[in-house]
Amino acid sequence: MRLLVLGGTGFVGGATVTEAVRRGWSVTVFNRGLHGSVPPGVHRLRGDRTAPDGLAALAGGEWDLVVDTWDGAPRAARDAARVLVDAVGHYVYVSSGSVYTDPAAPGLSEDSPVVDADPGAVDGDYPQLKSGAERAVREVFGDRALVARAGLILGPGEDIGRLPWWLRRVERGGDVLAPGPVDLPVQYVDVRDLAGWMLDAGARRLGGTFNATGRPGQTTMGELLDACVAATGADARLRWTDPATILAAGVLAWNDLPIWLPTGHPYRGLLERDVTRALAAGLTCRPVTETVDDTWRWLREVGTVPSRAGRPLHSSIGLDPAREAAVLAG
CATH class of the missing domain: 3.40.50.720 (NAD(P)-binding Rossmann-like Domain)
Structure with a gap:
C-alpha cells in the first residue's frame, strides 16, 4: 500500500x-x-x-x-x-x-x-x-x-499530557488524590x-x-490509576475521594484531574459515546495496562510531553500540589 x-x-x-x-x-x-x-x-x-x-x-x-x-x-x-x-x-x-x-x-x-x-x-x-x-x-x-x-486518545506520544500527568503525579509518590468512584467507567482509544x-x-x-473510540466502560478510574502505580513502581497511596468533596473544593474535572468526568457532570457524555458502528467495523482496543505501561516507557525516554504541532503544552492540565494537599487534608 x-x-x-x-x-x-x-x-x-x-x-x-x-x-x-x-x-x-x-x-x-x-x-x-x-x-x-x-x-x-x-x-x-x-x-x-x-x-x-x-x-x-x-x-x-x-x-x-x-x-x-x-x-x-x-x-x-x-x-x-x-x-x-x-x-x-x-x-x-x-x-x-x-x-x-x-x-x-x-x-x-x-x-x-x-x-x-x-x-x-x-x-x-x-x-x-x-x-x-x-x-x-x-x-x-x-x-x-x-x-x-x-x-x-491516550498512548505513547500523547501531546496533551493527560495520562502523562497522572504518571508523573504517581511517580512522586505519597498520598495521591484519586477521584472517585473507583469503578467509574472510562472510554478512550489507544x-x-x-x-x-x-x-x-x-x-x-x-x-x-x-x-x-473504545467501548464505554472498557476500563475504570480504579484500573487506570492502579496501572499507573504498577507501571511506575512508585510508593504511592491512592486516596479515593468522593466526587462531591473534590468538586466542592473547586477542583475541575478533566482539567485539574485529567480524564476524570464523574457521573452527573455536564460533560460526562464525552466518555459515553455510542461506538456500535466502529466496533462492528473492526475497531479493537488493547488492555489499559498495556497503554499505561507503554506510555510510561515512552515518557521516560522523552522526558517531557512534546508540544502539540508546534504549540505550547496545555498549561492548565493537572492539579497544583498545594491544592491537592489541601483537599486531602480536608
Missing part, C-alpha cells in the same frame, strides 16, 4: 506513520517540516497547505490511501482534497466528537446532529473547524471518504489502535462516519 499522511509528525499522525512503516507500506508525509521527525525510509514532502501554491509538492504523486489529521481551516482541507481527488484511492479524515451540537450528551451516535459549518471557512472554533473539514472531504471524495470522529483501525478500514475502502 502507498500511504500519504497529511501531517504525520504529531500524536495521531505519528502513530499512523509508525504503524504503516511496521506493515511495510510505502509512506509519504506532507507537512511544513517544522515539527517532529519521521522514521527512516519515509518520504517527506514539504509545503504549507494554507499558503498560495502550498500544495504544489503533491503534484504528480499517486497513493492508495491518505490520512489527514488537519484541525485548521476547512478551506484548507477542501483544497487538499481537491488536489488529491484523482491521485488517491481513499481518504481518511481524523475528526472529533466535538462536532456534535451537544458534544457532552451521553450516547451520541454518528447520526446525532453536528454543528453547522462551512466547508469553505477560513476560521471558526474547534467544533466548526472539524465539522467544516468533514463536509469538505465528503463533498470531494463522497463514498471514498472515511471520517473518524475520535474521542479521548492511539495505536486508532491508527491501525484507520489503516485497515482505508485499505478496505470503507466509507462513512464512525465514532472511533
